[in-house]
Amino acid sequence: MMRDASSRRQSAHVLLWVVVVLGVLAIFTSLQRRMIYYPTVAQEGELLEAAAPLGMTAWRDGSGGLIGWRPAGQGEAFGGR
DSSP: OHHHHHHHHHHHHHHHHHHHHHHHHHHHHHHHHHHHHSOOOOOHHHHHHHHGGGTEEEEEOTTSOEEEEEETTOGGGGTOO
16 A cells, blocks of 8 residues: 555656656747747847857858857858858
């Protein structure tokens, strides 16, 4: 009889942890999708000023357009762009 109660309690704990982990993953997934589809929009100058204290620099394409960010000082070794 004690084994049944202990087994049920252990099963309940496992189920609780599974529900908690799935809940946390659902929250992260919903936040990630929002960030992907609705990025922050700002002027290039504002973005450059915000990136500098974070140690980031503009990543530009062949025509000089801003395509992303990279760590400052990575230059050509980062990807040749």
